[in-house]
Amino acid sequence: MIITTKKDRNDLLESIAENKSFFLIGCSECATLCGTGGEPELEDMQQFLEGAGKEVTGTFRAKTGCQVLGTKVELKPFKEQLEKTDCIIVMSCGAGTQAAVEIFPDKAVYPANDSAFLGNMTRFQMFDERCSLCGECIIDKTGGICPLTNCPKGLLNGPCGGTNNGNCEVSEDIKCCWVRIYERMKKIDQLDKMDEHILEPKHWSKAARPRVHSAKEDKKKK
């Protein structure tokens, strides 16, 4: 899931200073789980904007805010409120905000959140980064743990000389990810693979931006 954090409200007020009326779009997926774009946050934002003397013409929580076509269809019943607003505030991730830019080519669109990283929810509203979207996954060779993301140095072959009693030299609060990888490989009886696979430098060309992907083309792969 995409982890989002709320933008500073004063920064938001500065961005929207020239606008008077707003339609708010949240998201039922990641932003709801992060507490940045669910119903309570939409309500809270509405109160905040009204308190700042702005008009809120409507609020809506998309099923999946980054899905352009689906969100466009879901917004149809809000035609009247959307006509009355001079801009949109999106309370999801950057992809959700840019979906709104495509849906509303003639209106200003503002993000209420910052998109932080791709991660997992480990406890209620606690998130850990798990994947850096490198475009070529190598965790089949590292026991399912991503060294690119979990090692602060992104070392593909580790540990480095700084590992200290199993902890990372960058922060005592985190266990060295290469120690975790070793322990995991041992547990699943794949330690021999660690000798076999000295990982080659990554092909960063696979992460060249902007990236596009066709799921239809992917289906044709054997």
Ligand code: SF4
């Ligand atoms: S190797 Fe790449 S794709 Fe796989 S988890 Fe790590 S960053 Fe993500």
Ligand code: SF4
């Ligand atoms: S101690 Fe481990 S996790 Fe920390 S930088 Fe070195 S290899 Fe990476």
